[in-house]
Amino acid sequence: MSAQSMDQLVSLCKRRGFIFQSADIYGGMKGLYDYGPMGIELKDNIKKAWWSSMIYERDDIEGLEASLISHSIIWKYSGHEETFSDPLVDCKDCKSRMRQDKMADQTKCDKCGSTNITEPRDFNLLFPLNVGPVVDDGSKAYLRAETAQGSYLNFKNVLDSTSRKLPFGIAQVGKSFRNEIMARNFIFRTREFEQMEMQYFIKPGENDKYFKEWKETRYQWWLDQGIKEENIKWHKHDENELIFYANQASDIEYRFPHGFDELEGVHDRTDYDLGSHTKNQADFDIQAKVKVNTHSNTKLNYLDQVTNESYIPFVVETAAGLGRAMIAIMNEAYEEEDLGDGKTRTVMKFKKHLAPIKVAIIPLKKNNEKIMEKCSEIKKSLLKLGIGRVSLENTGNIGKAYRRQDEVGTPICITVDFETLEETPASVTIRDRDTMEQHRVNVADLETYVRNFFL
Numbered sequence: 001m002s003a004q005s006m007d008q009l010v011s012l013c014k015r016r017g018f019i020f021q022s023a024d025i026y027g028g029m030k031g032l033y034d035y036g037p038m039g040i041e042l043k044d045n046i047k048k049a050w051w052s053s054m055i056y057e058r059d060d061i062e063g064l065e066a067s068l069i070s071h072s073i074i075w076k077y078s079g080h081e082e083t084f085s086d087p088l089v090d091c092k093d094c095k096s097r098m099r100q101d102k103m104a105d106q107t108k109c110d111k112c113g114s115t116n117i118t119e120p121r122d123f124n125l126l127f128p129l130n131v132g133p134v135v136d137d138g139s140k141a142y143l144r145a146e147t148a149q150g151s152y153l154n155f156k157n158v159l160d161s162t163s164r165k166l167p168f169g170i171a172q173v174g175k176s177f178r179n180e181i182m183a184r185n186f187i188f189r190t191r192e193f194e195q196m197e198m199q200y201f202i203k204p205g206e207n208d209k210y211f212k213e214w215k216e217t218r219y220q221w222w223l224d225q226g227i228k229e230e231n232i233k234w235h236k237h238d239e240n241e242l243i244f245y246a247n248q249a250s251d252i253e254y255r256f257p258h259g260f261d262e263l264e265g266v267h268d269r270t271d272y273d274l275g276s277h278t279k280n281q282a283d284f285d286i287q288a289k290v291k292v293n294t295h296s297n298t299k300l301n302y303l304d305q306v307t308n309e310s311y312i313p314f315v316v317e318t319a320a321g322l323g324r325a326m327i328a329i330m331n332e333a334y335e336e337e338d339l340g341d342g343k344t345r346t347v348m349k350f351k352k353h354l355a356p357i358k359v360a361i362i363p364l365k366k367n368n369e370k371i372m373e374k375c376s377e378i379k380k381s382l383l384k385l386g387i388g389r390v391s392l393e394n395t396g397n398i399g400k401a402y403r404r405q406d407e408v409g410t411p412i413c414i415t416v417d418f419e420t421l422e423e424t425p426a427s428v429t430i431r432d433r434d435t436m437e438q439h440r441v442n443v444a445d446l447e448t449y450v451r452n453f454f455l
Contacts, residue, residue: 002231003334006186006257009327012334012346016407018042019187019326031183031191038408039326041356041389043194046225046325047173049353050196053221054171061169061198062158066150068175069131072140073295074149077276080126087120088181099182125178143177148317151199152273155300155313166302166313167210169200173322185258187323194322201302201313204271204287207247210316211268215250218264218318222252225325226332226351231255232263245272245288254328263328264320271312274300284312329354333409348409349434352454357410358388359450364417366396374443375416378428381447387454406433412453414446 003009013019017036021028035043054061075081087100091109093116100106100120108115127143144150151170158170173196180191187193202210215234222232237249247268254263272288275281278300281293303310333348352358361379363371375392382390391410395401398415405413415429426443441449 002255002331003257009257009330009334010186012348012407013039013330016404018330018408031180031189033187033190033323038356042326042329042350042354043322045354045356045388046322046329047194047196049225050221050320051171051173054169054198060164060167061171061200062162062164064151064154064158064170064172065174066144066147066154066172068144068177069129069141070144070149072128072142074153074277075126075142075145077291077293077295078149078273079276079291080145081124089120090118092116092118097181102182125180127177127179145178146176146319147172147174147195147197148199148273148319151197152277152300152315155201155274156298159302166304167200167202167206169198171198172196185256185261186327188256188258188261188327190323195319196322196325197317197319199273200316200318201274202316203302203304204311204314207268207270207314207316211248211266214316214318215266218266218320219252222254222263222328224351225329225354226349227254227328228332231332233260235262245270254324256324256327257331261324263324264318267317267319269315269317271314273315275312278312284310286312345403345406347406347433350409350411352411355409355411356389357391357405357408358412358454360391360393360401360405360410360413362393362398362401362405362413362415363396364398364415366394370421371416371418374420374426378414378416378443378446382450385447385451385454387450402431402436409433412450 016038018039020034020036022032022034023029055063088097089100090097091112091114093114094109094112096109096111098110103110109117126145129141129143130139131141132139151172173194175192175194177192180189183189183191200210200214223229232252232254235251235253242249247270249265249267251262252264253260270288271286272290275286275288276290276293277296278293279296279298281290284301300312301310302313333350335347335349337345337347339345359382361375363375365371372394379390379392393401402413411433413431415431420426420428427440428443429438430441431438
């Protein structure tokens, strides 16, 4: 059973150290969040799973990390300076501010129903800043609005340094910034967020083939992260939704607590991106409508060594927000179980590879010197396995410790008790998160048991 409301997830996130409101002690800043001890572990595990699927498990994609601060010219030729905006209206009666395209009735205020609203005006979402000691037009830059532009600018660098042949991709995980008007639904839409994006460069005319392949690949990846198939669906962009240069686009939508919404997009972007940033545009048969570029000093073309064809590659993009991934994965993992006798437990049934804490070691008695020595010894041996975080919880209350570990999704708990010290061979109690079943395992066999559990 998934969470019944976003409030359930928000409460759990604060209670168990997943996510906190940024600057909470000063009233907070809307659309900005801090990730706590469990949150950063979950984020990192999702990123590792994505990176592994894109880079390590394939032979046609390279990784990249581009700068957060970006030259203003980039966003001029990408089209963001002109088109990256939302239509904003204000209600003159209740003073609410809304995005016109998100209003239930574009003639009435969503909050008070008044028709006394302003004409829509464009609100640019880019975050501008100045670089250097002098503030003038030459110092203007932006916090990047997406990771994708860094991949396009580095297309030639990656191509030349790796001797790649088409098709190949460039993948990035990193922060982006958008001055959202309506930051909403917890971390679903925020002003500072992380993206997991991949740009796949292909020969013109092969875009339909790879668009279909990437749709299948990305859909399966979400299932592998624990998303139930009944909770995701495809939404195909119609002509009114398609951005002007795209051939086709589809979104994987997830059943969030607030309803179905975009989780990841797969886009057939044609040759617009490399065509916009390339030098000598007239030398190539660019199919997309691009702004005349008078600043670029590099041709972003591909030369086929076999056919001697030279052309601007098309791009198929996959783009997912890490925050949205976290909400979806947490929502899927969330369960409230009836244990009988009026007792319940909240448990996060994460997939093993995503769990923030992989193993919790719990001493039966708090601060007992000999038990703690054995706990530390076991922790050190398990850390060598490289499975992720191994936690030692020195609380002394086994029942409460189990409930805490259930709420952060720890797959197995290891209890070290007096029998561990007294028995030969020494053994510990293993407790399974999902079944709550317990059994004894010899300490000598513990590394093998844990390794096999996480395989």
